Amino acid sequence: MINTFEDREVAVEKRFIRKEKDIREDIAWAQINKDVLKSLERPRMLFWVIFIASLALFMVGVACEIYQYQTGMGVANLDNPHVWGLYIGTFIFWIGMSHSGTLLSAILHIMHADWRKPIYRFAEAMTTFSLMTAGLFVMVHLGRVWQFYYVVAYPNERWTWPNFQSPLVWDATAIFTYLTSSMIFLYIGMIPDLAICRDNATGFRKKFYTFLSLGWMGTDRQWANFRVTYLTVACFLIPLAVSVHSIVATDFAVSQQPGWHISSFPPYFVAGALYSGCAAIITLFIVLRYVFRFEEYMTMPILEKTAKLTFAIAMVWTYLNLVEYASTWYGNDMYAKQALIYRATGDYAPYWWMMNFLGSVVPFSMAFKRVRNNIPAMLVISILLNVGMWLERWMIVSPTFANGIYPWTWDHDQWPSMIQWGIVAGSFGWFNMLFMLFCKIFPSVSMYEVKEMVYHRSIHTRETEASSINQELAVEGAAS
Amino acid sequence: MSITNLLNNWSFYRNKRPYRGQYDLNRQYSEYKWAMALDLDVCTGCNACTTACYAENNLPVVGKKRFQHGQVMHWIRIERYWDEKMGEFPEKGASFLPMMCQQCEAAPCETVCPVGATSHTNDGLNSQNYHRCIGSRYCSANCPYKVRYFNFWNYPSTAWPAPLPDQLNPDVTVRTKGVMEKCSFCVQRLNEAKSRARTEYRLVKDGEVSPACVQACPTSAITFGNIVDPKSKVAMMWKNQQVDLYKDMQEKDNTVRGYRILEDLRPFPSVMYMERIRDMEA
Amino acid sequence: MSESGINRRDFLKVLGLGGSSLALTGCGNTDIRSGDELVMPNVHPEDFVVPGLSVFYASTCTQCGSACGVMGRVREGRVLKMEGNPESKISGGKICGLGQAAVQVQYNPDRLTQPMMKVGGSLQPVSWDKAMALLEEKTGPKSGINGEEFAFMTGAMSGHLKVLVENYLESLGSKNHYVYEALSPAVSFAAYKQVYGVDMPRLHFDKAKLIVSFGSDFLGTGASPVHFAAEYAKFRKAPRGTLIQIEPKMTMTGANADRWIPIIPGTEGVFALGVANQLLKHEEFAQSVPSDIVTLVAKYDPETVSSITGVRSELVGHVAALLWEKSPSLVISGASVEGHTHGVQNAVAIQLLNKILGNVGKTLDGQAQSPFPQIAPNAGSFAALKSVNDGMGSGKFKAVFIYGANPVFTAPSFMGLRDNLRKVPFKVAFVNAVDETAEECDLVLPIYTAVEDFGSHVAWYQPEGVEITMQQPLMEKLYSDTRSMGDIMLELVKQRRADEYKAWPDFLSYLKTAVVNIKSAVKYTDTDEHFWYDTLSHGVIHVDAPQQQIGSNFSSAMLNLPATADPQDPKFPFYLVPSERHYFRDGRHANCGWLQESPDPLTTIVWDSWAEIHPKTAESMGIKEGDYLEVSSQNGTLKVKAYLFPGIHPDAISIPLGQGHESLGRFAKGVGVNPFKILNPVFEVNTGELAMYGTRVSVKKTGESEIVVKDEGPVSTQMGRKLVVTLPADVAQLSKEI
């Protein structure tokens, strides 16, 4: 029986706590600034542990590369015809990793899924840095890295140009486009927050942020232009992201080699990319949440939503994966079929099966709410998924070389040397290092967008709650 | 400049190699097209061609360990196959197959090189430009015959202990680490012959020039020449064997021996092989 | 010698005469080692030497005994490549890989560059004066050495250097010229001698419609592989001949056969008689042989033959039938037939088929009779090594010279040759690089390589006429402290015959005089000088000589073959087949990178030795590829990797010769194993030659295993690809081909 204003308040309160929210709506804006800006000051100890560890790992990679540079690619234990190895595999892996940033920020932005707001910033950062890492691998892989600029189409006195027919040149263009565009996207989206940093920083940092924030004042004119630009760039980024990984896929799909020459490769690669990217987001989500005490913003419901998204993409990937096998099998092309059988039964079989298990079976664990809400479990799963996706890339590259068209040159003995493994490990160090640095220097949660989120949601809920109460009152009134 | 001439002869730019008449004696595109015919029935697998290639083209001796790692640099290799349905013993002997770069007309390696280091020459060779190569190894990855060899090590510093460098052929460069290399049909010899012929206002005569392997082969299993010249031996052999350079699938009598390896991949190789014969009554 | 060049006028004259595009001798090039190599070495080049253009000098390949005429490609005073000399009837302008490797012998990083003297158990460099003084002291007139105490061991020799060597021995009053070749054709010579009365008949592969080869690897390691390969090519052209190979281990020739038949080693003769048995059933052939042979052959019915040879009985009739329908045919025998106690009988039994089929005179007739016996080649023999070894063992010899042979490496261990050699007070080796034998010698003299030296050669297999192939320097000597073998010999001769030889300051002048003497024989009308330069520029002298008449006498006495295969010893169940690799032979050129890295044609293995074992046998013994095996005979054990090889008789184990050097240089040292060492003292009864294939071995797994380094991939078939297509001979229409 509700008849007094107090009762009504209580009822509203009840409904407030009934459903768990993506984010607390009564959180004060000043508090948001405070919390996020704190992440630029004093993170937990773990931050430094991760940072130092990554630095060390990176150094290992650098050492290996220097040795390889001096001695020649032979130290990678590649051979004729097994000329590509972990470098290319890991290159694809990092390119793939970069896709989810765009997915989260651009696609969800267009779809007005506002739960992305607290987490898209670091996802975009991830995009940028994994692209940088991928770029490194192109270099590391080259036999004469000191001549890499031959790939660039720069005017020269001899009128020699790169071969625009080569998928590698498409790669170079696409990656360059993607890298710069996503950096711009990241930066534009960060300007209002940089302004906030500027307003709260002192000393050297103040100069730094002042410079970066370009004198942003949040005037209506700025906001209007900002809104349009952000949306436009987002619209550009989505097809770009798709095209980038399709092009990487064409590196293989346009070649004649069995196991590569498959028309379903581009979508397959894109799905794999989003897949590994989402898994990576979950991992970093959990790490940042702990390291920077972001429990308020990176809440369990958001984690769960991300998990659901990952699960969906995992299923898409699984489907395309099976399509690849099926089409190879029924296509009944001798070379391709032999290559497929070799993958499943030959020297790479253990890794191939592990890839399939991790990529297609493990994600089902995320079907359970219990698992989705269990942070340690999600951490482990997300890492497992990425291991699986890395294996997938390796299983695309190596078995084809080991068991290609020409039987005389089949090579079943090749195994990556410690140098290759070292450089691959180094790349992870490099990525983590950059990422951690970024999170330390820039707000890894978008403050103004969280404010918007809180603002709009609070308005929304207030209205819905109010209306529902009124209905109840009406009902009860009729009853009495 | 470029745009105008682009518009002027658009059709020329859209012409897809190999097209009939691309090579002909009245200089449509080039009056040379080097080709080979290799008779597998008289090839004894003696490796004389391989050694000749080492001598002519400054191929490094890589040593046991690197050979084991598959980093050997033989531009021409002799493959030995046993028959698939061989009983207890190989009663019909072995099958030897000398495999060198097939100088494909539609070479899979050429299109994928990011820097255009490998491309087609006017006289129909699949050239490899060491100075341009950056070692992406995509060409090798896409080569169906796997006849491209990558310099995984800095061989010039290790492969020729003094005074072995004195033997190196000054007409052929020594390749450094990180570049791809492959059979060139001894292009240095071809160029010498061509320039000699040019100074005498004539074309290179048939048999005037031949790659080292052809020259060495004790059984003369390999025939080399300019297939554009209908009177050259190699052209006559191709014709006689009913193998057409511009076709990707030959319709020929089953008594005829000529064929090109992996033709179904449509690389249009410039090397015609002639089937090995065995006396089934024996 | 480099000063004794040609002046400009000579050269012009010669061009007029020779008229060939081949250029002249390499004399006159300045030493390329002198000064900075970046400087173009020809400071005073000949007129015809144009920088940047190659000059081709004709010469002779001495890598093996077939003396192919070759041309050296020379640029800026450096020989770069060996190519065949089209004017040579033997090479026909072609060349094998072994011949190519001559330049790697020349530029070998492990060449001996100065004389070495044993001082306190190790070789120390000395000056030539010291070295020659020592020679003088030990073997000179004052040394008081008599002919009996002196031995000169050489490899097979021919031409004028051989003459000089023999003159030297003669000046010493010695008859001890021991010509030793580890892989000598002595047994087949003996057999041919018995049957045809000549050492070596001329074989017309191209004329035959069917060749039945009993273990003769004429394409790989025969008397004249390059020539035989060319003939083989003709033989395969229309009308295409058929090749049947019968041998215990597939050779390169066997790999090209239309039918390859594995057989128990040593029983080839029996198989031949079995075939003869079948053939004599045809009445045309009945009269072709004496009656005693007919009766003898009658014993060999297919079943018996099959039981002895382990070949399916129907194959006997099959081969006979083929021989019956395809005529003319040619039946030949090879090393694996002759390397047995009854090797000669085996070979004779095989020749019997030629007799029956009437091939004698058709596909097989006499070679040209060389008009110059003194420069004719002397094929080596194992007997020579034996007597040297005995002499050394008994301390008979006070001094031993060794040239062109490496007995310490090739002699089986049961001879104890190394120890015997050590007993000799003074041992001299003339070498390009220090090999196992030189290691043991007191004086090691560095001589020119074949491409630095003059010489003349006569092959013991002559395709047509007699071809004297001239050897001339393709470049100036690489090391100033090396000398020509000829010069050294001349100097040695002069120790005792100074006045007779004073006319000749060096070997070149000696050779020139000698060669010019041939002028009359070839009806050359111009001056001596021109003849000399003509000869050099062409590289060959063709002497058309009368053909040797060959008889054919067979008697049952020559054919008393053992009734069974050699008795089995349960302790050593396997036949050892020490196979001869076509680029390694007895291993004297093992130190060439090219040869080490050129894959063995059949196994495609490089840089190693291996034991070929039949997959069936391997399976029964649980052996996989790469497993280390202990292959032991009574005289030693080899530890060698297994390679599963279908082309070998299940009871045989084959290990290639030529590897397992303890010396000789970086490319050869410590690579593989040396099967010579474990050979048993089994000898061919008629000739006393070592029965190379008469050794029995046992095989044991060691448990260790290592990857076999080979060019072949994990699969050895085409996996359904259309790479090598095989066409039945009856479908092919070679006659319509160009």
Next chain:
Amino acid sequence: MSKSHMLALFTDFDEASNAIRELKASNLPGFNLKDVTLKSPIEHPEIEELLGKRPVYVQFFTLFGALFGSIGGFLFISSSQATFLLQPKGGKPIIPIPPDMVLTYELFILFGVYITVLGFFIGAKLPMKRHKLYNARVSEDQIGILIKAEDTAMPAIKDLFTRHKALEIIGEGSK
């Protein structure tokens, strides 16, 4: 007559919008709605509407960039191929369409993005110096209204703001 600036800070967004509505309604002499600038921590489309049409031109930059990228890109690639006849590729024409299309597509996006961003900087007048009446709290949780008007109109506006419980009103003179 001289104009001057005044900044009012609000915590309550509804009040702020009401204030603007009132300003709009009361057409004071010497005051123009164009001179009102809204400064907010987050974007407020609904309030911006009150300020009347303030058009954005970024789209036109985008259009130009995209067109330039695609057309210019294709011309650049094909013409460079056309000038590079020395090294034809077997099996392909000198100017192959499909690969060029791929690159054209990439360049279309590349220039589209770049020039869009250029347009943003121009449109938003970035980088710029901060206005002297900027207050840090605007970037935190308060909404600021900056107006420019004749001094005569100032008192009226000031008291209008105070009526709408402006936390603080900063005039040019004061501070």
